[in-house]
Amino acid sequence: MGILFTRIWRLFNHQEHKVIIVGLDNAGKTTILYQFVIVVVDSTDRERISVTREELYKMLAHEDLRKAGLLIFANKQDVKECMTVAEISQFLKLTSIKDHQWHIQACCALTGEGLCQGLEWMMSRLKIR
Numbered sequence: 001m002g003i004l005f006t007r008i009w010r011l012f013n014h015q016e017h018k019v020i021i022v023g024l025d026n027a028g029k030t031t032i033l034y035q036f037v038i039v040v041v042d043s044t045d046r047e048r049i050s051v052t053r054e055e056l057y058k059m060l061a062h063e064d065l066r067k068a069g070l071l072i073f074a075n076k077q078d079v080k081e082c083m084t085v086a087e088i089s090q091f092l093k094l095t096s097i098k099d100h101q102w103h104i105q106a107c108c109a110l111t112g113e114g115l116c117q118g119l120e121w122m123m124s125r126l127k128i129r
């Protein structure tokens with residue numbers, strides 16, 4: 001894989017922060033990236049949550065992601081009538097995931113609320129390994 005460019009929007013103080021993974025070929029970018037798989041769920045999209053579930057389990061079965069931690073952002077929590085974290089957890093059958101560490105975090109990407117907590121979970125996971 002060539003240069004990987006991952007953008008994480010943090011809108012604290014209305015600033016955008018970017019995470020960029022760059023390195024020469026064979027440096028280990030993909031291996032580092034595969035330590036985490038971040039899934040973003042649109043909490044307002046009840047109709048397609050089953051598609052997310054299918055894709056999630058296909059992805060977790062992939063050999064390259066065997067050791068990956070799973071961070072799920074339940075985004076758009078600012079929208080009235082959105083699915084709660086509990087509902088999404090149930091739809092995605094998260095408690096059945098035994099072979100990956102996982103965490104679901106409510107967030108609103110527009111304001112940045114919840115993003116920091118999700119990233120803190122990722123960091124704490126690295127520390128205890």
Ligand SMILES: Nc1nc2c(ncn2[C@@H]2O[C@H](COP(=O)(O)OP(=O)(O)OP(=O)(O)O)[C@@H](O)[C@H]2O)c(=O)[nH]1
Nearest residue numbers: 009040074075076077078079107108109110111112
């Ligand atoms: N209300 C609300 N809208 C959001 C939130 N996050 C993103 N949006 C809106 O949802 C739409 C899609 O957001 P994007 O960040 O472009 O989503 P994406 O996953 O990159 O979309 P693709 O490029 O189509 O894959 C935009 O209109 C955003 O403004 C949120 O937390 N709350």
